[in-house]
Amino acid sequence: MRTLSEAFDAGKILIPYIAAGDPDLDTTAEIIGELDKLGVGIIEVGMPFSDPLADGPIIQAASQRALAGGTNISRIFEMLEELRDVKTPIVLMGYFNPIMKYGEKSFIEDALSCGVSGVLIPDLPFDEGKEFYDICSEKGLCPIYMVTPNTKEERLSQIERKARGFLYCVSLLGITGDKRGPIEGIKSYMERVRSHVSVPLALGFGIDSPDKIRAVKPYVDGIVIGSAIVNIISEKADMGRKAIVNEVSVFTSALIDALRTALQP
Amino acid sequence: MDLKGYFGRFGGRFVPETLIPALEELEEAFYEAINDEAFMAQYRYLLKDYSGRPTSLYFADRLSKHLSDIKLYLKREDLNHTGAHKINNVLGQILLALRMNKKRIIAETGAGQHGLATATAAAKFGLECHIYMGLEDMHRQALNVYKMRTLGAEVIPVTSGTMTLKDATNEAIRDWVTNVSTTHYVIGSVVGPHPYPMMVREFQRVIGDETKEQILQKEGRLPDLLVACVGGGSNSMGMFYPFVNDKDVKMVGVEAAGYGIETGQHAAALTGGSVGVLHGSRSYILQDENGQIVPAVSISAGLDYPGVGPEHSFYHETGRVHYTHATDDEAIEAFKLLCETEGIIPALESAHALAFLVREHKNIEPGTLAVLCLSGRGDKDMEAIKGKLFEEEM
Ligand SMILES: Cc1ncc(COP(=O)(O)O)c(C=O)c1O
Numbered sequence: 001m002r003t004l005s006e007a008f009d010a011g012k013i014l015i016p017y018i019a020a021g022d023p024d025l026d027t028t029a030e031i032i033g034e035l036d037k038l039g040v041g042i043i044e045v046g047m048p049f050s051d052p053l054a055d056g057p058i059i060q061a062a063s064q065r066a067l068a069g070g071t072n073i074s075r076i077f078e079m080l081e082e083l084r085d086v087k088t089p090i091v092l093m094g095y096f097n098p099i100m101k102y103g104e105k106s107f108i109e110d111a112l113s114c115g116v117s118g119v120l121i122p123d124l125p126f127d128e129g130k131e132f133y134d135i136c137s138e139k140g141l142c143p144i145y146m147v148t149p150n151t152k153e154e155r156l157s158q159i160e161r162k163a164r165g166f167l168y169c170v171s172l173l174g175i176t177g178d179k180r181g182p183i184e185g186i187k188s189y190m191e192r193v194r195s196h197v198s199v200p201l202a203l204g205f206g207i208d209s210p211d212k213i214r215a216v217k218p219y220v221d222g223i224v225i226g227s228a229i230v231n232i233i234s235e236k237a238d239m240g241r242k243a244i245v246n247e248v249s250v251f252t253s254a255l256i257d258a259l260r261t262a263l264q265p
Numbered sequence: 266m267d268l269k270g271y272f273g274r275f276g277g278r279f280v281p282e283t284l285i286p287a288l289e290e291l292e293e294a295f296y297e298a299i300n301d302e303a304f305m306a307q308y309r310y311l312l313k314d315y316s317g318r319p320t321s322l323y324f325a326d327r328l329s330k331h332l333s334d335i336k337l338y339l340k341r342e343d344l345n346h347t348g349a350h351k352i353n354n355v356l357g358q359i360l361l362a363l364r365m366n367k368k369r370i371i372a373e374t375g376a377g378q379h380g381l382a383t384a385t386a387a388a389k390f391g392l393e394c395h396i397y398m399g400l401e402d403m404h405r406q407a408l409n410v411y412k413m414r415t416l417g418a419e420v421i422p423v424t425s426g427t428m429t430l431k432d433a434t435n436e437a438i439r440d441w442v443t444n445v446s447t448t449h450y451v452i453g454s455v456v457g458p459h460p461y462p463m464m465v466r467e468f469q470r471v472i473g474d475e476t477k478e479q480i481l482q483k484e485g486r487l488p489d490l491l492v493a494c495v496g497g498g499s500n501s502m503g504m505f506y507p508f509v510n511d512k513d514v515k516m517v518g519v520e521a522a523g524y525g526i527e528t529g530q531h532a533a534a535l536t537g538g539s540v541g542v543l544h545g546s547r548s549y550i551l552q553d554e555n556g557q558i559v560p561a562v563s564i565s566a567g568l569d570y571p572g573v574g575p576e577h578s579f580y581h582e583t584g585r586v587h588y589t590h591a592t593d594d595e596a597i598e599a600f601k602l603l604c605e606t607e608g609i610i611p612a613l614e615s616a617h618a619l620a621f622l623v624r625e626h627k628n629i630e631p632g633t634l635a636v637l638c639l640s641g642r643g644d645k646d647m648e649a650i651k652g653k654l655f656e657e658e659m
Contacts, residue, residue, distance in 0.1 A: 050426065051426070051558050052435075053442075097550075100556060101541065101555060123279045125282055125285060146282045148282045150283065150446070173283050173445055173446065178443065
């Protein structure tokens with residue numbers, strides 16, 4: 001498996017997010033395999049939580065379905081364990097309570113032992129999670145921090161000192177799936193962040209189309225697409241695994257094309 | 266509490282990064298405000314002339330006789346404007362919102378008492394107001410929904426999850442993340458990320474401060490025992506906090522046991538839960554073996570919450586406060602007793618506090634000087650209780 005920094009060596013990358021266990025973990029595993037083949041940069045795998053307060057309705061519903069199907073952290077690890085030939089680095093995304101309950105140290109060890117590269121916890125800011133994140137860094141699991149358009153300069157430089165892998169820039173003041181994203185002043189926002197930060201910058205929240213990708217790609221190193229993909233999975237849920245994987249594949253290819261084609265003058 | 270908002274190992278700021286600047290701004294504004302005599306004067310003025318404070322400390326003589334001659338006083342928070350203690354906190358926070366120039370107000374509500382208080386204060390100050398309420402609670406507390414709408418607030422039904430207070434809180438947080446630059450989120454209890462638990466406590470401590478003064482006047486001494494119900498924990502914290510250093514004052518917090526702790530269908534985070542992170546702070550919560558939040562169950566919409574304020578978790582572990590619980594049935598029995606002995610219809614939440622004394626009075630020495638926080642009145646619960654009190658006739 002490539003490292004996170006190797007992933008960015010290939011140029012601007014796409015970072016799809018999928019909700020593990022929606023509709024079931026076998027499908028999740030197949031989607032990961034397909035995304036790997038398509039040449040995405042990093043795969044973000046969401047661990048479901050009953051009360052995902054940074055998520056909009058689409059990912060909330062996906063989390064509920066995953067939980068109803070019995071998805072939990074151990075089962076996600078078991079699934080990842082089987083995906084040894086996947087070359088694309090995997091970042092786990094989830095809320096802090098299930099991780100606490102699993103055991104913070106065991107979580108870090110088990111994630112590493114099944115090849116996970118990083119962890120992103122939207123309700124654990126860098127300073128609140130200092131102890132946990134320090135252990136992550138020490139053991140080699142990259143803590144992926146989030147910054148938002150209203151993050152102050154002083155905090156940006158504190159985050160920079162701790163950042164590993166890449167920084168997740170939230171595209172607006174809002175939750176996942178918010179169609180308004182990204183904010184209008186995206187250029188100056190990204191420039192402001194970049195003036196403090198040397199790791200690659202990924203932009204996410206509300207980016208749901210090739211057009212939006214074309215609009216923001218000059219300013220970023222990676223683009224996270226979450227709700228748009230999760231939505232496709234839920235819409236095709238009744239048509240079976242093959243149809244789901246196929247739809248995700250078609251959509252993701254279009255996104256990759258948008259990212260790779262030369263900028264229009 | 267330390268600088269990061271921790272009470273021992275409880276508290277903190279477990280929130281999306283978007284909210285960090287807002288919490289810092291709020292914390293700073295709060296500390297400035299409480300050191301600003303003009304702000305505090307306006308707050309006290311509103312408590313007095315708008316809400317009708319001080320609320321009385323009333324000796325419940327007939328009820329006392331039923332309780333093995335414990336000498337029981339009721340702190341009558343039910344006599345506040347809008348019928349519960351919630352307005353104490355709301356008035357403080359609305360003044361803060363004005364100070365921070367936030368013109369849009371949001372709140373979550375369970376029983377509707379906090380939503381009602383927020384809608385009331387927003388109307389009084391001409392602020393736009395949106396209240397998130399679980400659909401299930403909107404049915405249980407229909408009167409309060411109607412009142413909030415009458416006051417010009419938009420009541421937004423929450424249909425996610427269990428459709429109760431927990432989910433209303435999620436939605437309010439999502440709204441705040443989205444509208445953080447224009448909006449103040451008025452949290453209704455001593456829960457949430459720092460500075461809320463500390464700030465709400467400071468705006469509720471008027472309950473305990475007044476009680477202390479009143480009991481000294483009436484009895485010439487401090488009480489032996491304080492009793493209050495614990496949902497998120499604001500009325501109890503308001504009552505307890507000013508007495509925390511008075512070592513001889515025993516304190517009992519009563520959580521909702523729903524159908525009984527042993528059934529797993531309850532709302533008792535401290536006495537039936539474990540440590541976790543919910544809605545921005547580390548505290549006792551109801552969760553399963555995978556760290557997923559377990560829905561709370563209680564007849565009382567205001568106690569129907571799977572978390573509790575972090576400072577309560579701290580007092581639970583230090584043993585400063587004793588926490589126990591009362592079931593739906595025990596609360597209903599206590600509700601009836603207060604109606605029949607004192608002519609006071611309590612909120613179902615407050616009835617849980619009394620239920621502790623009804624159950625335990627035989628183990629409490631006669632003559633014990635006790636104060637019970639009667640956090641609210643029962644108008645809102647008449648529909649819910651109707652089927653329980655007069656089943657045969659109706
Ligand atoms: C009358 C009354 N008492 C108590 C509560 C519980 O909240 P807390 O524990 O914060 O006082 C509520 C909440 O709605 C209430 O309306």
